[in-house]
Structures are given as C-alpha cells and as structure tokens.
Amino acid sequence: MATVLVQQHTLHHSTPPPSPLPAALNVNRRPSPVPNKHIPVCPTGPSPAENSTLESTIPKSFPEQPSSLLYPPDPYVRISRGPSPAVFAIDAETLAAALSHAASQPMADPAQMFPWLHGLHPDNHLQLGFFSTRKRASRRTPRCYRGITVVKLGGDLSKARIKGAVCPSEVISPSSRFLLADPPEGFSVRNFQIQTAKLAAMSDIVIYAEDGTSKSELLALAEDFSLAQQAWRMKHDSAQERPTYNTFVVTSSFAEFEKKCPNIVAIDAKGQATGQVMDFFQWERSEMCSMSRASEISANVWLGPTPDYLLRPGLCEPSKEDDYDLWIEASDLASIPGPRFLGMVDKQLEEGPQRMEFPSSGSIVLPSGNTREVEDLVNTIRWIYYLANPDEPAEIPDHEGDTAIAHTERKPRKVFIHCADGYTESSLLAVAYFMFAEGVPAHEAWLRLHCEKKRNFFAYPTDVAFLSHIQSRLLEESPVSHSVDTSSMWDPQWFLKIDGSLxxxxxxxxxxxxxxxxxxxxxxxxxxxxxxxxxxxxxxxxxxxxxxxxxxxxxxxxxxxxxxxxxxxxxxxxxxxxxxxxxxxxxxxxxxxxxxxxxxxxxxxxxxxxxxxxxxxxxxxxxxxxxxxxxxxxxxxxxxxxxxxxxxxxxxxxxxxxxxxxxxxxxxxxxxxxxxxxxx
The missing domain is CATH 3.90.190.10 (Protein tyrosine phosphatase superfamily)
Structure with a gap:
C-alpha cells in the first residue's frame, strides 16, 4: 500500500500572538522521512483451497432480506411526471423512522455477502483467482441485502447534511446508470471505497435538497435514479426474484429536519456539525487529544497536542490551561536554534509568551564530522532546562562569538513542547529533554516516559540511533547526572532491538x-x-x-x-x-x-x-x-x-x-x- 506524508498544520491564533521570531540558524539536515503516519503493507496470507468450504459460525436465522418501512411503497404518493419511472414522496419524519428501522435489522450472514463485497470485476482475474470465484454463479449479487441510500442534490455535503448522505456522483453516472464500482485490476481485501456504489444499487434511494432548490431539479435527479434502478434490475434480476428497489423524494424542507428530526442531521444549514451523528474525523481527533493530552514530563516542561484554537482559529477559544511562557512547536521545516537565536527569545520572554520551532522527530541524522548541530541541540535543551529551573546555576557557553545567555533570578518559565497530534513530531525533543533533565540514558527515558509519565510517543529508528549517539554528551551536561560514568554506559539488548516504537x-x-x-x-x-x-x-x-x-x-x-x-x-x-x-x-x-x-x-x-x-x-x-x-x-x-x-x-x-x-x-x-x- 502506498503512503504519503501527513500535512503539517500551520499555527493560527484567535487572539493576537506574540510577534513572530526570525528563523533559527540553518544546519545540515535532511527532510523528515515519509511518512509520518502510514498505512503499512498487510500480507494477505494464503487463499483457502479451491475445494475447501468455510462455514460461518454466525447464526443463519436471518430473513433473506431485512424488512423496510419503504417497501412496499404502496402507502407513498407517486409524484413522477409520466407512467415511468416511478418516484414517490416522503417526508422528514418518515425518513427518520425508516432509517431507525433499518438500523435495528440484523445484518446478513457474511458468508452470503463475501467475497462479493470485496469486488469481483469479471475482468479482474487476480481478484477472481484469489477468491476462487471463476464460476459466474459465485459472483451473483446477494439477495439478502436491502439498504437505504440518502443522496443530496448538488452534492455539497459541507452543509445541510443528513445522516449518511452521499453525492450523486458517488453512485450514479451521467447516463443514469449505477457506477460499476468493482476494480477491473489489482488485488485488495480493503476496498472500502467501493461499498457505497456497490450497495446503492441494492437500496431504496431517498433524494433531498437544501431549502430553496428547484423542485424540478430534484424530481429530474430522482427520475435518473429510478431509471438506473430499472436498468440494474434488467441486468441483475431479470427473473424478478427479489423485491423492487424504489426512489423517493423528500418533500420536507431542511428546516423541518432540523426542527422535527435533529437526531439525523449531521451538519446544519450553516455548515456546523451538530454532534447528533457520529463523525469519524471528529471522534478520532477527540480520542487522539484525549490520549495525548498535555501533561508535565519534567518540572515546568509539558508535552501535548497543539490546541484546537491554534489549528482551527475562530472555532474555539483558548483554554485557561494554555498559560505557557514558551511554546515550542516541533516541525518538519524547522532548524536547530543557535545561541544567538536563543538569546533573542530569552530577552523577549520578559515581554510575554513566545513561540519557536524545533526539528521534528526523524529529521536529524547522525553528524558526519561536524558536531556543531549536536552542540546547538545540547545548548537548546540546556537553555530550556534553566528556563524551567531558574534556581539552578546556568553556564551556557558562547559559540563563535555568539552572545552567551546570562540568567538572573526570575520565576520559573512554563514550557510547552507540542505538535499537531501531541507525539509524532515532538518525540525526539521530548525524549532528549527528559534524558537531560532527569539524568537518565535513552533506554530509561523510553521506559519512564511511557510507564511513569504515561506518555504515548512515536520515535523513528534514526531517533534511536541519534539519541544513543548523543546520550553521553547529554548526561555529561545534565545537572543531575554528574556521578554517571558515561564511558562504561551500555544499552540493554531489548533497546538495541527496537525500531523506535513501543x-x-x-x-x-x-x-x-x-x-x-x-x-x-x-x-x-x-x-x-x-x-x-x-x-x-x-x-x-x-x-x-x-x-x-x-x-x-x-x-x-x-x-x-x-x-x-x-x-x-x-x-x-x-x-x-x-x-x-x-x-x-x-x-x-x-x-x-x-x-x-x-x-x-x-x-x-x-x-x-x-x-x-x-x-x-x-x-x-x-x-x-x-x-x-x-x-x-x-x-x-x-x-x-x-x-x-x-x-x-x-x-x-x-x-x-x-x-x-x-x-x-x-x-x-x-x-x-x-x-x-x-x-x-
């Protein structure tokens, strides 16, 4: 399976942020590895033998086709303009009841739905061969399914969206035929993208529109779908062995849905998510933020996700908990700060909260001869430590004429290391800082961050190599590990085997x-x-x-x-x-x-x-x-x-x-x- 890099979010602010700081000094680095998040290749394993039979253990007491409040369509008023195709009217409350009824019907036995759901295009010999379905009868459309496909006229699903609504183009062609969704080539057992089109042909179609839309356009689209149903029936059910599927037009306004049936309104007329319908994107983000919520990993240094009010300005307000003095965003495009840059930030902290960037995990490779980047990294971590712990005596060396940072008595600064998800880009800096601040080698930092601090983090193999390489330098400079003999330090076998991830x-x-x-x-x-x-x-x-x-x-x-x-x-x-x-x-x-x-x-x-x-x-x-x-x-x-x-x-x-x-x-x-x- 192919993979891509996750797009880095740009920080935005709903309140005026501190003045942007000039870019940090450039160092010799390579781009972050692709991808940050990825879909791994999953070996499929062998196909069962041709003559083997796989009996499902799920009870087979289901009816051939679940009942539906939309079939038979006798109670509904026919509104189509001619003798055919047939189109029926439905109101908001009836649709809500029909969707609720459908959700209470048991699903068909998977033995009746698979391998058909995988997609068995007649020309896809690889897919057909794997599933041992060369016989035409084994590719026959199941008779045990009946769904409801809700279609929105115009296809703009960013507002006025009913639960489960799809665009017309997802299921029907301009020639009024259901799309042939099965891939004609290639092999996959994860063809999730074809399911909507495959099952729309075996569903009653319900079409609705935003308020103010032309009724004639709505009826014209409904008639196209009814024609598609007729064509599909002629091809796949010419003997009429199954009940007919029908097309319905919603006669209620969307305002009526919002008033009478709010539980099936996913996005309101203004484009705001209602929270009434489960949304995968929102729920995954919610779970991710819950899992990686900000927490203190060492005195006055916190790790967590970039707040929503920065990622999506105007949609939410800053939290009272977001009172950090220094915000360090881990970014693929950042460079390791030099002393002169840190001195500038140090001075501007007296004026209020400041922002800066640091290279993301996986983006720093082992140095080849030139150790300037290592010194800059150690210097940055030491500087963060003394911001968070000002009572400690600070001796930050000057490099090549750069101004050294002098610390005087002042309050501890609260530092927040963050990235979009709270762990991907920020893990390298978090582990390195923990090693320095707590005076522990890399392998112990891995365990303590995960087990003691309850942090989930993700590091790359290059991070493991880099941190192992610089750990003696970090521990030599650490104010709490002066008694550590770095010359005899060794990594345990379990740490040598890991690829960065736990x-x-x-x-x-x-x-x-x-x-x-x-x-x-x-x-x-x-x-x-x-x-x-x-x-x-x-x-x-x-x-x-x-x-x-x-x-x-x-x-x-x-x-x-x-x-x-x-x-x-x-x-x-x-x-x-x-x-x-x-x-x-x-x-x-x-x-x-x-x-x-x-x-x-x-x-x-x-x-x-x-x-x-x-x-x-x-x-x-x-x-x-x-x-x-x-x-x-x-x-x-x-x-x-x-x-x-x-x-x-x-x-x-x-x-x-x-x-x-x-x-x-x-x-x-x-x-x-x-x-x-x-x-x-």
Whole structure:
C-alpha cells in the first residue's frame, strides 16, 4: 500500500500572538522521512483451497432480506411526471423512522455477502483467482441485502447534511446508470471505497435538497435514479426474484429536519456539525487529544497536542490551561536554534509568551564530522532546562562569538513542547529533554516516559540511533547526572532491538503491536506485559523464554490469515477471555499479528467495544488513535463481522439493537479517513 506524508498544520491564533521570531540558524539536515503516519503493507496470507468450504459460525436465522418501512411503497404518493419511472414522496419524519428501522435489522450472514463485497470485476482475474470465484454463479449479487441510500442534490455535503448522505456522483453516472464500482485490476481485501456504489444499487434511494432548490431539479435527479434502478434490475434480476428497489423524494424542507428530526442531521444549514451523528474525523481527533493530552514530563516542561484554537482559529477559544511562557512547536521545516537565536527569545520572554520551532522527530541524522548541530541541540535543551529551573546555576557557553545567555533570578518559565497530534513530531525533543533533565540514558527515558509519565510517543529508528549517539554528551551536561560514568554506559539488548516504537497502549492492561514487538520478550517484561496473544503469527522465542513466561501466558490463534476469507468471529470470545484473565491477574496482554493493524487490531476493537460499551465506529476510532503513527487496517470482512459483534453485545446488555452507522456509511468513512495517506 502506498503512503504519503501527513500535512503539517500551520499555527493560527484567535487572539493576537506574540510577534513572530526570525528563523533559527540553518544546519545540515535532511527532510523528515515519509511518512509520518502510514498505512503499512498487510500480507494477505494464503487463499483457502479451491475445494475447501468455510462455514460461518454466525447464526443463519436471518430473513433473506431485512424488512423496510419503504417497501412496499404502496402507502407513498407517486409524484413522477409520466407512467415511468416511478418516484414517490416522503417526508422528514418518515425518513427518520425508516432509517431507525433499518438500523435495528440484523445484518446478513457474511458468508452470503463475501467475497462479493470485496469486488469481483469479471475482468479482474487476480481478484477472481484469489477468491476462487471463476464460476459466474459465485459472483451473483446477494439477495439478502436491502439498504437505504440518502443522496443530496448538488452534492455539497459541507452543509445541510443528513445522516449518511452521499453525492450523486458517488453512485450514479451521467447516463443514469449505477457506477460499476468493482476494480477491473489489482488485488485488495480493503476496498472500502467501493461499498457505497456497490450497495446503492441494492437500496431504496431517498433524494433531498437544501431549502430553496428547484423542485424540478430534484424530481429530474430522482427520475435518473429510478431509471438506473430499472436498468440494474434488467441486468441483475431479470427473473424478478427479489423485491423492487424504489426512489423517493423528500418533500420536507431542511428546516423541518432540523426542527422535527435533529437526531439525523449531521451538519446544519450553516455548515456546523451538530454532534447528533457520529463523525469519524471528529471522534478520532477527540480520542487522539484525549490520549495525548498535555501533561508535565519534567518540572515546568509539558508535552501535548497543539490546541484546537491554534489549528482551527475562530472555532474555539483558548483554554485557561494554555498559560505557557514558551511554546515550542516541533516541525518538519524547522532548524536547530543557535545561541544567538536563543538569546533573542530569552530577552523577549520578559515581554510575554513566545513561540519557536524545533526539528521534528526523524529529521536529524547522525553528524558526519561536524558536531556543531549536536552542540546547538545540547545548548537548546540546556537553555530550556534553566528556563524551567531558574534556581539552578546556568553556564551556557558562547559559540563563535555568539552572545552567551546570562540568567538572573526570575520565576520559573512554563514550557510547552507540542505538535499537531501531541507525539509524532515532538518525540525526539521530548525524549532528549527528559534524558537531560532527569539524568537518565535513552533506554530509561523510553521506559519512564511511557510507564511513569504515561506518555504515548512515536520515535523513528534514526531517533534511536541519534539519541544513543548523543546520550553521553547529554548526561555529561545534565545537572543531575554528574556521578554517571558515561564511558562504561551500555544499552540493554531489548533497546538495541527496537525500531523506535513501543507496542501501542490501548488500555492499561491491553497493548497492540507487531511481530517484531512480540519477539522482544525483554521489552515486554520492562513494560509490564506478561501475556502474549498471537493472532495467526507465532513468536520465535527460545525454549528458555517460553518456560520463563509459562504456557498459560501464551496463546496462539493459528487459523486466521489476513486474506479476507478466514472468519474472525469464532475466535473473538476465546481471545477476550484470555485478555480478561490477564486483567484479573493484574498484568497486561500484548495482542499482535504480523503488522499489528488488522487481525490483532480487530481483537482490540472487540475488547474496547465489550469493556467500554462503545459502538464499532467509536471503538474503531479509539483504537486507531492509540495505534499512533501506524494506521489500523482491519479488512472488509473483519469490519463487517465486528459490526455484527456489536449487535451481539447489545443483546447481551439487553439493549434494543440499533446500529449507530450502517455498513455502507462505515465503509465510506473509513475510506475517507485513509485517503490522505494513500496515493493513486
């Protein structure tokens, strides 16, 4: 899968900020690695044999097609202009009731929907061959699905958006035919982007518009959709074996939706999110900010995300907690400040809060002969320390004629190290500062920041190499580590094996990671992880390591590959029981697969759904935010099964079954979330 760099947000202010400072002195650096956040490649594993049969363990007591308040359309007034195509009228309250009813209907057995949902274009021999579906009958459209697709005339979804609404161009062509969504080439089990178009043809279509829109335009679009339904039926259901799908036009104004049915209004007429409909982007941002909220990592030095009022000026106000004296933003475009620049900032701090930048994580390489950049980095960290701890005697050397910084008696400065998400760009500076301020080597800083300070952070392999290289210099200069003998310092084996990242802490007792994490049992022990759940990928441990952990603390699920075919459902309860036992014993469990984004991520989502009572969309965003830079990628079938597992959880809690979002909406939102990180 392709990846791209996450766009760096420019800071904006709703109140006049301090005067911008001149750029820091330039140093020899390379650009930040691509990407900062990325979609990893997930090996699919083998396809089941041609003659094998995979029986679903999900109960098959579902009707062939769920009931719908829109079928049959007899109660609705027909408003089309001629004998055909048929178009019916519907009001706001009836649509709201129909959507609510649809959300309470059980989803079809995945064995009936897959592999069709993966996308089986007749010319895509790679996709067809993998799923062993060369026979035409096996590609037949399922008869067990009936949805509701809400379409907004004009396609502007930035305002006046009803829950689940899509643009006409997402589902229909200019020639009044449903789009052929299946990719004609390539292979993927994560074709989330095709689900809206695939399922629109098997749905009743409801079309609405903003207030003041021409009624004739609305009816014309409705007739185009009705023609598309007729054409689809002729091609895919010429024997008329399934009930018809129909097209409806909303006769109510959008103002009536806002007044009578606010629970299905996602964005109001002014373009403001209502909070009534779950929004993946907003919920992921909320979870990310909750996970990485600002906290003090050392005396008077804080680490956290850039506040929303800076990222989105005018939409929110500064918090009373944002009373920092010095704001240091980690940025891909920044250079290491020199002494002259620091002296300027030091002087301007007397006038009020100041801003400056520092290079982001992953952007500084080991020096080749010239140590000026190392000296500037150490000098910057020392300067920050004495701002935060002015009682300590400060001796900051002058470099090549630059003015030395002299400290006099003054109050401690409150320093805030920040970046957009609170951890990606800022981890290098945060770890380096912690090493200096606390007088600890790199490996101890890694553990203490994570375990003691409860910070989740993400470092690159280059960060590990760089910090290991300069740690003796930092500790020599540290005011609290004068007794450390840096000449005999060594890094433990577990630290030599890490690539910069730690397993992701999803819950206090639950970690999500990859096979590389799992094969570092010393690291797991240091993190307090005492149980390992391996989904489809066994660990490569020695007999001694296995014996030390005990067989009861290791579980291997051997029959789930990431191939879009193997079901996860039969294993969920067994996996969660294993995690629960660890929680009961007071120890954490690592759940892993090969990459830590699909099979193991799905199990972690199920655990979050079960323990926190969250819907699938909210649990998905919860885990996604805490997986840090590696974007979770459960494939289509796993997501579908987790939505069904959500139904089961509601039954267990004796709650009326009602999905927060429908399958096609969930798939569309996941595709949009991933789009910034994909090319092509």
């Amino acid at each position: 397993p992701s802490r999803i819950l206090p007792y639950l970690y999500l990671g990859n096979l590389h994490h799992a094969n570092n049992p010393e690291l797991l022990t240091e993190l307090g992880i005492k149980r390992v759940l391996s989904i489809g990928e066994p660990v490569s441990w020695s007999d001694e390591e296995r014996a030390a952990w005990g067989n009861d603390n290791l579980m291997y699920i051997h029959n789930v590959q990431d191939n879009g075919i193997d079901p996860l459902w039969p294993e969920i309860d067994r996996c969660l029981e294993f995690i629960e036992q660890g929680k009961h014993d007071g120890c954490a469990t690592l759940v892993h697969c090969r990459v830590g984004v699909s099979r193991s991520a799905s199990i972690c989502i199920a655990e979050v759904m079960a323990t926190k009572g969250l819907s699938f969309p909210r649990a998905y965003c919860f885990v996604r935010a805490r997986r840090l830079n590696v974007i979770i990628q459960p494939h289509l079938r796993f997501v579908y099964e987790l939505l069904q597992w959500e139904e089961l959880q509601m039954k267990k809690r004796n709650v009326s079954m009602k999905r927060e979002l429908e399958w096609s909406n969930v798939a569309r939102e996941i595709a949009l979330l991933n789009k910034p990180y994909s090319r092509g």
